Amino acid sequence: MSSPEVPSPDTTASDDIGKLPPALRSMWRLCRLGFSYEPSLMGVSFVLALLAAVPDALLAVWFKLLGEGLLRQDAALLWFAIIALAVSTVATWLLQTISTRLQRRFRDKVTIALESHVARLQATIATVAHQERPEYLDRLAVLREETYTLDHMYMSVFSTAGWLVRLGITVALLGAVNPVLVTLVLFAVPTVAATSWRPAVERTAQERGAQSTRLATHLYTLSTTAAAGKELRVLGIGPALAGRRRAAWETWYRPVAKERNRSAAWYAGGWAIFALGYTGAIALVAAGPHASASGAILVLTAGARLSSYLGATVGEIGFLRGTWMDGAQRLAWLEHYAAGVAQHANLPAPERITDGIRLEHVTFRYPGASRPALDDVDLFLPAGSVVAVVGENGAGKSTLVKLLAKLYSPASGRILVDGADLAEIDTARWRERLAGAFQDFFRFEFRAGQAVGVGDLPRLDAEPALAAAVERAGAADLIRALPSGLATQLGPTWDGGVDVSFGQWQKIALARGFMRDEPLLVTLDEPTAALDAETEHQLFERYAERAHLARQSGSVTVLVSHRFSTVRMADLIVVMDGARVAEYGSHDELMARNGRYAELYRIQATAYQ
Numbered sequence: 001m002s003s004p005e006v007p008s009p010d011t012t013a014s015d016d017i018g019k020l021p022p023a024l025r026s027m028w029r030l031c032r033l034g035f036s037y038e039p040s041l042m043g044v045s046f047v048l049a050l051l052a053a054v055p056d057a058l059l060a061v062w063f064k065l066l067g068e069g070l071l072r073q074d075a076a077l078l079w080f081a082i083i084a085l086a087v088s089t090v091a092t093w094l095l096q097t098i099s100t101r102l103q104r105r106f107r108d109k110v111t112i113a114l115e116s117h118v119a120r121l122q123a124t125i126a127t128v129a130h131q132e133r134p135e136y137l138d139r140l141a142v143l144r145e146e147t148y149t150l151d152h153m154y155m156s157v158f159s160t161a162g163w164l165v166r167l168g169i170t171v172a173l174l175g176a177v178n179p180v181l182v183t184l185v186l187f188a189v190p191t192v193a194a195t196s197w198r199p200a201v202e203r204t205a206q207e208r209g210a211q212s213t214r215l216a217t218h219l220y221t222l223s224t225t226a227a228a229g230k231e232l233r234v235l236g237i238g239p240a241l242a243g244r245r246r247a248a249w250e251t252w253y254r255p256v257a258k259e260r261n262r263s264a265a266w267y268a269g270g271w272a273i274f275a276l277g278y279t280g281a282i283a284l285v286a287a288g289p290h291a292s293a294s295g296a297i298l299v300l301t302a303g304a305r306l307s308s309y310l311g312a313t314v315g316e317i318g319f320l321r322g323t324w325m326d327g328a329q330r331l332a333w334l335e336h337y338a339a340g341v342a343q344h345a346n347l348p349a350p351e352r353i354t355d356g357i358r359l360e361h362v363t364f365r366y367p368g369a370s371r372p373a374l375d376d377v378d379l380f381l382p383a384g385s386v387v388a389v390v391g392e393n394g395a396g397k398s399t400l401v402k403l404l405a406k407l408y409s410p411a412s413g414r415i416l417v418d419g420a421d422l423a424e425i426d427t428a429r430w431r432e433r434l435a436g437a438f439q440d441f442f443r444f445e446f447r448a449g450q451a452v453g454v455g456d457l458p459r460l461d462a463e464p465a466l467a468a469a470v471e472r473a474g475a476a477d478l479i480r481a482l483p484s485g486l487a488t489q490l491g492p493t494w495d496g497g498v499d500v501s502f503g504q505w506q507k508i509a510l511a512r513g514f515m516r517d518e519p520l521l522v523t524l525d526e527p528t529a530a531l532d533a534e535t536e537h538q539l540f541e542r543y544a545e546r547a548h549l550a551r552q553s554g555s556v557t558v559l560v561s562h563r564f565s566t567v568r569m570a571d572l573i574v575v576m577d578g579a580r581v582a583e584y585g586s587h588d589e590l591m592a593r594n595g596r597y598a599e600l601y602r603i604q605a606t607a608y609q
């Protein structure tokens, strides 16, 4: 089955992340998505939910006949009513039970499919802005919570359809006693309106405070996890953090509670109106012009059921309005955003780099930032070279690396790979040819071999490749010292898991970055900051040597480091200053120029003497 079309958000919105896409189309799309995962289970569950409603709603008729049989002393009618009551009750129970079991199965299967869909979307969006910008994070934080409840949506749709069938039959029965009774439905309108309006109002208040909830969750994680444990205790800021968490939660909760109280008052008012109508209906049938005992029995039973059916229907509609509509809209927005970011780049990555990577007037500003992180950068990174990037904190070094990895696109200017615009090269294929490691690496708590192997997924368990990567990263001693070598589980919270030091985690990250054999670009963004200067120096000496031997592959290595002893062995050194390239050249050239590099180099050399 083809994937349902994704509704596009309202791009006329002034807010630059765009409004959520239209509600109905998003909800319909989510239904079709569920159907595309499990068509038969969904179809059968739906039909059974409708069928189960019929005998349940007919109970009022059998009660009426029972009353009539008793009043008329009609044994045949009495027995018919009794058998019909029994059959209806058993049929309702049986159909309901089968339907619920099937719905659960459907729900379990769809849950995992939907969660995987959302996770895949977020993890594969080509750029990282959605994981760094507060507006995106707030929108996605709500979606992440809702993903766990989206599966309830399908159950709720089935139930709502069942309740509507019950309502339809009940209203028809009431109409048969006295057509005026159909107007009872009108008395339910305020309740239905209040119920469907309620979640939207509450949701808006929740989203307005989403940043405070994120802060509260962040502070809770800080207070309860090991990562921040030491600092927290040494600084003695635990109680202050707990206080701030409480305050952040209150900031979120106060307006939400206010909205909840306001909408609850409207809701209660709606129900009071229905109660008035119901009382009037009973009075009309029991004491009106054509009063009859059996009519009164039917109105009493059907009317009472009407109110419970209505309660259930509006409850489901309220849930659907809240979760289905909102979740569906957010999901459709995420899909649309992912498709938009996918950039229709279809050039393949080159087999090898023959000339080099050229940055032409590249300017980039982070969304919301007042000044550019890269400003009119012109640079040539020759094929087969090791290029070191140095500069003060915030000079734009990591940003340069992020642009080369296509995690962001330049606002203006171009990055050319052997003359081909990087923007035109398919992002996934470019990334397949990247390797490297970052200072803010991730600790993959897998088996050590897999924590390295994910650096080149097709060779996840390929022992020779793992051993080579470990050797390149200078991590062989570390792996040997682990109780089961590459098979050792990392992370103390897992069964038999071991913890390793920060520097050792960094070596594992580095080995992961060295998994790919023939990358076009290797980005090493301070990947050895946790290692001592001597170890880093030896590591890069070996690395640079190997990079020079493999020069003919054309691979370009970009190394960001603050250690000039490491930097000096690079073929080309780029000095960044205030988002611009201040100078570049080899170590000897830059020393001879006696500029910024020479000054920084001497300061560090003196400090180490």
Ligand SMILES: Nc1ncnc2c1ncn2[C@@H]1O[C@H](COP(=O)(O)OP(=O)(O)OP(=O)(O)O)[C@@H](O)[C@H]1O
Pocket: 132, 366, 367, 369, 372, 373, 391, 392, 393, 394, 395, 396, 397, 398, 399, 400
């Ligand atoms: N995700 C982001 N959102 C907004 N601004 C950012 C983001 N990342 C970096 N910046 C800003 O962009 C500028 C360049 O940052 P970048 O991380 O490239 O510097 P850097 O030279 O790598 O610094 P360091 O040596 O400290 O790692 C800085 O002013 C920084 O505050």
